[in-house]
Amino acid sequence: MSESEQYSRNTLMDFIDYRPLDIEICDVTLRDGEQTPGVVFTKEQKLAVASELDSMGVEVIEAGFPVVSACEKEIVKEIANQGYDSRICCLSRAVKGDVDAALDCDVDIVSIFIAMSDMHLKYKYHRTLEDMLGCAKEAIEYATDHGLNVRFAAEDASRTPIDRLKQAFKEVESEYKVQYVSLADTIGILNPTTTHYLVSEIFKSVNTSICIHCHDDLGMATANTLAAAEAGAKQLHTTVNGIGERAGNASLEEVLVALRVQYGIERYDTKKLTALSKMISEYSNITPSVNKAVVGQNTFTHESGIHVAAILEEPRTYELFLPEMVGGKRNLVVGKHTGTKALKGIINSIGLCLEREELCALIEKVKVCTEEKHKSISRDQLERLITQVRQEQKPSGSEKEKFSI
Ligand SMILES: CC(=O)SCCNC(=O)CCNC(=O)[C@H](O)C(C)(C)COP(=O)(O)OP(=O)(O)OC[C@H]1O[C@@H](n2cnc3c(N)ncnc32)[C@H](O)[C@@H]1OP(=O)(O)O
Numbered sequence: 001m002s003e004s005e006q007y008s009r010n011t012l013m014d015f016i017d018y019r020p021l022d023i024e025i026c027d028v029t030l031r032d033g034e035q036t037p038g039v040v041f042t043k044e045q046k047l048a049v050a051s052e053l054d055s056m057g058v059e060v061i062e063a064g065f066p067v068v069s070a071c072e073k074e075i076v077k078e079i080a081n082q083g084y085d086s087r088i089c090c091l092s093r094a095v096k097g098d099v100d101a102a103l104d105c106d107v108d109i110v111s112i113f114i115a116m117s118d119m120h121l122k123y124k125y126h127r128t129l130e131d132m133l134g135c136a137k138e139a140i141e142y143a144t145d146h147g148l149n150v151r152f153a154a155e156d157a158s159r160t161p162i163d164r165l166k167q168a169f170k171e172v173e174s175e176y177k178v179q180y181v182s183l184a185d186t187i188g189i190l191n192p193t194t195t196h197y198l199v200s201e202i203f204k205s206v207n208t209s210i211c212i213h214c215h216d217d218l219g220m221a222t223a224n225t226l227a228a229a230e231a232g233a234k235q236l237h238t239t240v241n242g243i244g245e246r247a248g249n250a251s252l253e254e255v256l257v258a259l260r261v262q263y264g265i266e267r268y269d270t271k272k273l274t275a276l277s278k279m280i281s282e283y284s285n286i287t288p289s290v291n292k293a294v295v296g297q298n299t300f301t302h303e304s305g306i307h308v309a310a311i312l313e314e315p316r317t318y319e320l321f322l323p324e325m326v327g328g329k330r331n332l333v334v335g336k337h338t339g340t341k342a343l344k345g346i347i348n349s350i351g352l353c354l355e356r357e358e359l360c361a362l363i364e365k366v367k368v369c370t371e372e373k374h375k376s377i378s379r380d381q382l383e384r385l386i387t388q389v390r391q392e393q394k395p396s397g398s399e400k401e402k403f404s405i
């Protein structure tokens with residue numbers, strides 16, 4: 001089966017007027033993801049995750065924030081020296097010591113951030129915009145003078161007046177050679193329309209590639225990230241399983257699968273997504289909800305009779321993309337909503353065959369049993385019910401005409 005046969009393309013996109021995407025992924029699981037309360041990755045874990053991200057084709061890995069601790073710094077340095085195809089980035093405040101730490105780590109890119117919103121200037125820094133922008137410029141100059149590629153990141157950009165962002169970015173890009181300017185929706189206030197507007201406005205006024213960093217406080221991080229890409233953002237920030245501060249970040253698996261289904265971008269090795277998700281669940285002690293897109297336990301789990309009957313003929317009837325595209329597995333469940341065709345298919349798949357009357361009797365038992373127990377039926381229970389039905393049907397069964405369904 002070819003790659004494009006593994007999913008249904010959103011053909012409505014053919015009618016939408018959007019800027020052709022020119023994107024790369026910067027995965028920030030090892031930095032913003034680790035800022036999830038209670039999450040601390042070990043060096044071995046961070047190296048394992050970085051290696052997977054690299055082998056999937058993720059262009060940039062944000063490996064950490066070196067000044068957080070000596071151990072963090074050592075890990076960032078080790079990741080930067082693995083010789084990955086992915087470029088390695090780390091975070092830095094607009095502080096010389098932070099840039100020195102980045103330099104010590106041999107990273108390719110340093111992300112120097114300041115907030116320029118009134119809220120952050122007043123309550124966090126207690127300093128003026130001019131002061132903070134001055135600090136940013138000094139740090140950027142120091143970093144570029146020492147040969148680092150720089151991302152100038154505007155924290156809380158979504159609550160910063162657009163003219164202020166434009167002015168700051170223009171000044172910085174005219175005075176220094178920065179590789180990226182970054183827009184962070186730090187508190188997750190944006191929606192797709194406002195994200196598109198913000199990115200379009202910045203796109204019109206700068207010559208530097210734009211990054212978008214979205215948080216999921218309103219459940220819109222992935223949608224906002226894609227809206228930003230349509231408006232011209234180059235670098236899309238993600239985390240595996242969407243972990244990160246508060247409600248987390250745009251999730252890597254959602255963004256990569258959406259890039260494929262919506263925009264036909266197939267270059268990332270999405271087959272690794274399920275294993276990578278399990279790795280992060282284990283390392284972070286956070287299991288994605290069962291209905292989490294792409295990697296949740298229910299992504300390829302089906303119970304409804306009408307769905308399962310169709311899936312047995314052609315899975316794409318009810319699956320946007322097939323499990324093999326993301327390294328997942330389909331699971332057909334017997335429960336209250338099971339129909340006859342589905343039950344027959346599931347029974348056949350475990351190597352059993354029932355007569356029509358047996359199947360009808362079994363489905364009755366399944367419905368009663370699931371309504372009594374308020375849950376679906378396990379494989380063992382199903383086999384026990386089959387045995388029961390066969391025994392009950394035996395005496396009269398031999399005399400009756402038997403149909404195969
Ligand atoms: C939106 C984001 O995700 S931003 C990244 C958030 N990540 C983290 O905070 C990582 C974990 N943090 C830490 O380990 C620590 O807070 C450290 C190592 C970064 C700093 O620790 P400390 O030196 O003890 O400082 P503390 O956390 O108390 O305060 C932060 C200081 O950085 C300053 N600061 C914050 N952001 C910036 C910035 N972008 N540029 C310059 N200074 C900044 C604050 O104003 C404050 O300065 P002050 O001490 O003069 O008041």
Ligand SMILES: O=C(O)CCC(=O)C(=O)O
Pocket residue numbers: 032111113153154155156182183184185186213215
């Ligand atoms: O924009 C960035 O690259 C980082 C900023 C960030 O982590 C945030 O504001 O949430």
